[in-house]
Amino acid sequence: MMRPGIFCSLLSQPAAQQLVNFDLKHWLILAASGSVGSTTVARDVMRIGIVGLGLIGGSLGFDWRDRGHRLLGYSRRPATCERAIARGVVDHASPDPAVLTEAEVIVLATPLGVLETTVRELRDYWHPEAIVTDVGSVKQPIVAALDPLWPRFVGGHPMAGTAENGIEAALRGLFQNRPYVLTPTDQTDPAAIAVVAQLAQELGSVVLHCDPASHDRAVATISHLPVFISASLIQTCLQEPDPAVQTLAATLASSGFCDTSRVGGGNPELGVMMARYNQAALLEQIDRYQIQLERLKTAIAAADEPAIAAILQQNQEMRPRYL
Amino acid sequence: MMRPGIFCSLLSQPAAQQLVNFDLKHWLILAASGSVGSTTVARDVMRIGIVGLGLIGGSLGFDWRDRGHRLLGYSRRPATCERAIARGVVDHASPDPAVLTEAEVIVLATPLGVLETTVRELRDYWHPEAIVTDVGSVKQPIVAALDPLWPRFVGGHPMAGTAENGIEAALRGLFQNRPYVLTPTDQTDPAAIAVVAQLAQELGSVVLHCDPASHDRAVATISHLPVFISASLIQTCLQEPDPAVQTLAATLASSGFCDTSRVGGGNPELGVMMARYNQAALLEQIDRYQIQLERLKTAIAAADEPAIAAILQQNQEMRPRYL
Numbered sequence: 036m037m038r039p040g041i042f043c044s045l046l047s048q049p050a051a052q053q054l055v056n057f058d059l060k061h062w063l064i065l066a067a068s069g070s071v072g073s074t075t076v077a078r079d080v081m082r083i084g085i086v087g088l089g090l091i092g093g094s095l096g097f098d099w100r101d102r103g104h105r106l107l108g109y110s111r112r113p114a115t116c117e118r119a120i121a122r123g124v125v126d127h128a129s130p131d132p133a134v135l136t137e138a139e140v141i142v143l144a145t146p147l148g149v150l151e152t153t154v155r156e157l158r159d160y161w162h163p164e165a166i167v168t169d170v171g172s173v174k175q176p177i178v179a180a181l182d183p184l185w186p187r188f189v190g191g192h193p194m195a196g197t198a199e200n201g202i203e204a205a206l207r208g209l210f211q212n213r214p215y216v217l218t219p220t221d222q223t224d225p226a227a228i229a230v231v232a233q234l235a236q237e238l239g240s241v242v243l244h245c246d247p248a249s250h251d252r253a254v255a256t257i258s259h260l261p262v263f264i265s266a267s268l269i270q271t272c273l274q275e276p277d278p279a280v281q282t283l284a285a286t287l288a289s290s291g292f293c294d295t296s297r298v299g300g301g302n303p304e305l306g307v308m309m310a311r312y313n314q315a316a317l318l319e320q321i322d323r324y325q326i327q328l329e330r331l332k333t334a335i336a337a338a339d340e341p342a343i344a345a346i347l348q349q350n351q352e353m354r355p356r357y358l
Numbered sequence: 359m360m361r362p363g364i365f366c367s368l369l370s371q372p373a374a375q376q377l378v379n380f381d382l383k384h385w386l387i388l389a390a391s392g393s394v395g396s397t398t399v400a401r402d403v404m405r406i407g408i409v410g411l412g413l414i415g416g417s418l419g420f421d422w423r424d425r426g427h428r429l430l431g432y433s434r435r436p437a438t439c440e441r442a443i444a445r446g447v448v449d450h451a452s453p454d455p456a457v458l459t460e461a462e463v464i465v466l467a468t469p470l471g472v473l474e475t476t477v478r479e480l481r482d483y484w485h486p487e488a489i490v491t492d493v494g495s496v497k498q499p500i501v502a503a504l505d506p507l508w509p510r511f512v513g514g515h516p517m518a519g520t521a522e523n524g525i526e527a528a529l530r531g532l533f534q535n536r537p538y539v540l541t542p543t544d545q546t547d548p549a550a551i552a553v554v555a556q557l558a559q560e561l562g563s564v565v566l567h568c569d570p571a572s573h574d575r576a577v578a579t580i581s582h583l584p585v586f587i588s589a590s591l592i593q594t595c596l597q598e599p600d601p602a603v604q605t606l607a608a609t610l611a612s613s614g615f616c617d618t619s620r621v622g623g624g625n626p627e628l629g630v631m632m633a634r635y636n637q638a639a640l641l642e643q644i645d646r647y648q649i650q651l652e653r654l655k656t657a658i659a660a661a662d663e664p665a666i667a668a669i670l671q672q673n674q675e676m677r678p679r680y681l
Contacts, residue, residue, distance in 0.1 A: 061561055111416040194612055212609050233492065243604055253607040256595055261524065261618035262589055263658070267651040272680065273581055274650065283568055284576040285539050288680040294617040295584035301676030303670035310666050321655045325648070327597065328590040334642045335633045336587070343633050344495045347626035350592040352474065354623030357611040 036355065076273040080104055083234070084138030084165075086153060088128065090197060091170050092144030093205025096124035098238050099336070101207065105135050107356040133246070140230060142191075143169040147308050151180045158185060159165040166227040173312035174218040174247035182220060186225040190218035190247060192254075194239060198301070205283045215240035218247040256318035257357065260324060266298025266306065268292075323354070393504075404425055404578060406557070407461030408487075411442040411451065413520060414493050415467030416528025419447035421561050424530065432480070441525045455483040458461035463553060466492040470631050474503045480532060489550040495577065496635035497541040497570035505543060510550040513570060515577075516563060521624070531562070538563035541570040547627050578639035580680065582632040583647060586640070588622025589629065591615075 083099055084107045085092045090109070100106045100123065108128030116128035126132065135141060141161060145153050147295075151167060156195045161167070168191040171177045178190040195213040196206055215235035219228045228244075235242045245253075275281040309317060334342040387667060393609070406422055408415045409431045415431070423429045425444065431442045431451030439451035458464055464484060468476050473492055489516040494500045497613055501513040517535040538558035542551045551567075560563045568576075570583065595611075598604040658667040 106472050108468070122663065133622055188648075196608055209657060213612070216610065220532045221580050235471070241610065243606070249603050249606060251598075253610050256598060256603075257607045257611040257615040258424050260594065260621050261591060261614050263654050264591055265618050265668060266582060267654055268587055269680075270650040270653075270669060270675055271647045272584065273672065273676055275579060275648065277572075277575075280572055280575050281563050283566070283572060285680045286564075286566065287517055287576050288580040289536070291584050291621045292580040294430065294620050295681055296673075296677055296680065297617050298614045300673045301670075301671075303667050303674055306670045307663050307667050310665065311598045311661070314658060314661065318655065321651070321658070322595065323557055324590055324594045325651065325655075327593040328587065328644070328648065328651075330593075331590055332641065332648075335637060335644070336641055338634070338637065340630050340634065341616075344630050345626075346593060347622075347629045349596065350589050350623045351626055353596055354592055354619055357592075357619065358616055 036091050037301045046299055047231035056164075061317070064212055081234075082107060082137050082139050084109065084135040084141040084161075085125065086110075086135070086141065086143050086157065086204075088115050088202050089144060090200050090202075090204045090209075091193065092142065092196075093119060093124045093202045093206070094195075094209040094239070095142060095144065095170075095193070099206060099209065100126065100189050102126070102237050108137050109134050115202055115276055122202065123203065124202065124205055130174065132157045136160055137160065138165055141165050141167045141273065143171075146304075147171045147173060147177065147312050148231070150177060154181055154184045166224075166230050167258065168217075168231045171312075172218075172258070173309070174202060174250045178220060178247045178314070182222060185188065189223055189227050189231045190220075191231060191235070192218070192250065193217040193235065193238070199249050200302070210235075211239035216243045216245060216250055218245060218250050220247070231270065249312050251316045252319075253321045255313050259313055259317045262298045262309060262318040263321060265296055267299070269296050269299050361586060362566045384590075403551075404557075405430060405460050407458040407484075408448065408470035409433075409458070409464065409466050410479065411438050411443070411447065411528075412467060413523050413525075413532075414516065414518075415465065416442060416447045416525045416567070417518075417530070417532040418465060418467065418493075418516070420528060420530045421533065422557065423447070423449065425560050432457050435457050439524050445525065445528065447525065447528055455480045459483055459485065461485065461488055464490045466490065466494075468613050470494045470496060470500065470635055473500060474666045477504055479506045484508075489547075490566050491540075491554045491555050494635075495581070496632070497539075497573045499595055499635050501541055501570045508526060510547050510620050512550050512554045512557070513543075514554060514557065514591065515539045515541070515573065516561070521620050523625070533558075534562035536543050536563055536673070538567055539566045539568060539573055541568060543570070574636050574639045575642075576612065578636050582636055583623045583643040584638045585629050585632060587647060588619055590622070591597065592619050615679070632642040 080103050082105045085096050086109045087106050088110045096106045106125040108116060108125035109132060110116050113129055113130050116130060119125045119128045143150055150171060166187045166188045167185045169177060170191060170193055172192060174190045174192060181188050193210050193215045195209045200225060217232060232242050272284055404427050405428045408419050409432045411431050413431045417431045424431060429448040431439060431448035432455060433439050434453055436453050438451060441457045442448045442451045466473055466476060473494060477584055489510045490508045493516055496511045497515060504511050516533050516538045518532045538550060540554060557563050595607055619668060
């Protein structure tokens with residue numbers, strides 16, 4: 036069953052030895068398109084295992100299988116394995132952990148809450164030289180938990196999604212032109228980083244490298260903070276004391292409210308996971324946010340229109356940098 | 359030039375005498391479609407003057423002209439008048455205020471800040487029985503300012519827009535299925551209300567009646583508050599002290615950030631107008647919002663996941679009522 040030679044050949048390629056800069060001060064965009072250039076570090080065809088066949092795991096499977104890789108799927112639920120095979124997400128899938136024994140790269144695409152348990156339960160089935168990466172949206176606690184559990188682990192975060200979940204929601208091209216962040220540490224095997232980076236490039240993703248803490252601080256600001264400020268907006272509406280005004284507000288709400296409230300009215304489980312796994316960074320960003328809101332409120336109360344205009348003008352100028 | 363008989367016939371129709379309920383406790387949806395039923399109170403073809411030929415004024419002109427009305431446009435700028443005629447928004451337009459002398463209904467579609475001055479400057483040119491309405495996004499100060507200036511004034515707010523401004527941005531069907539709020543007072547002529555309500559129905563709008571204060575409180579919650587909480591989010595990003603994290607955040611920002619930051623990165627002038635004309639209601643809603651955000655922050659800090667989940671679940675269930 037085992038073909039360790041393939042793992043060796045993967046590592047022995049000179050390109051795999053290239054230095055990958057993971058200092059955030061010099062984080063770099065490795066590729067803005069999915070083209071595979073001369074820096075290929077892994078074999079053209081690899082055996083990739085996916086643990087957790089939901090939206091992210093399934094969508095990764097689609098794209099990598101289209102590139103010619105052999106995809107092996109693992110899910111506890113036989114029905115999910117069957118659907119993954121039927122949809123063409125994987126070549127083979129099974130609730131038997133042995134399905135991953137031949138995988139050269141293993142992608143953990145389970146919810147954050149079960150990542151560590153999953154690795155502890157399944158790792159005995161993996162090839163000892165397999166490269167393992169995850170897709171978790173928070174990196175510092177995950178990397179801290181998984182680094183000691185697997186020698187060739189590389190933290191990762193493909194930043195894409197849809198409003199839907201599950202294998203039926205998986206789709207091709209989900210990661211095209213989206214950021215795919217790798218968060219290696221000083222201990223991470225450079226060859227493993229290079230292999231995961233190439234697979235991310237093959238998705239058409241913009242591959243970024245940074246340290247786990249900087250990743251968590253950045254996503255707290257632009258991804259997790261928006262959920263809670265948006266959630267507070269909906270709560271403000273729901274707590275309106277005059278029922279007639281509450282009904283009127285619901286009737287008058289339009290695209291502005293719709294957009295601003297979207298992420299605060301989304302999947303509650305995601306919000307709870309953000310609060311659990313990125314608690315410190317999120318709280319710091321909420322504190323910083325409250326200062327900004329208070330500053331605007333003070334300007335409004337003082338009818339300081341030049342101050343309000345200056346803030347809104349800066350926003351209008353700078354927001355496109357985030358789009 | 360004057361044909362007062364037409365004004366009289368407009369008023370003498372029995373349907374114009376119907377009671378219009380403008381108690382918010384019983385506000386009602388007069389029509390969800392543009393169909394003109396048996397309650398027609400105005401003539402099928404009217405002469406409608408529009409003051410201010412921008413996005414809103416121009417879009418109103420398109421739809422009413424398509425319904426067969428005669429549209430008369432006024433703008434200070436001759437070039438705007440020419441473009442309004444060339445685009446087919448109006449039958450006739452001029453920077454000469456006398457262009458409105460024959461209008462039976464006059465719609466003020468200028469920015470909020472010049473509404474009162476505009477009425478004072480132009481009203482001598484208007485037929486004394488003309489019905490005047492505005493499209494301002496705040497109603498209490500506008501109604502208070504304009505009610506004493508014109509006997510047959512009806513406050514109005516067609517709630518639609520695009521990211522673009524000006525006559526070139528005007529388009530057909532902008533108000534279809536959108537709320538069109540009328541905010542009459544105890545003093546407002548019921549026949550005038552009925553005429554404006556019918557014209558709003560002809561746009562395909564959902565016509566609502568409420569008192570000016572309730573309108574302002576409702577829009578403060580679902581339209582003005584979102585601008586300032588969204589603006590504070592962008593400021594939080596821009597004030598990030600670590601430039602590397604700021605750059606990383608800008609790169610990683612995706613649809614969640616894009617949606618939540620949209621209205622806070624929009625036209626600064628609109629935000630300043632909201633702060634100026636709806637100051638009291640806006641400040642009250644910011645206070646209420648700050649309590650909700652603090653409540654969520656406390657739950658996150660305490661790792662009170664049931665509390666966080668309960669809030670987010672309520673949001674997920676209730677948000678569709680606002681869409």
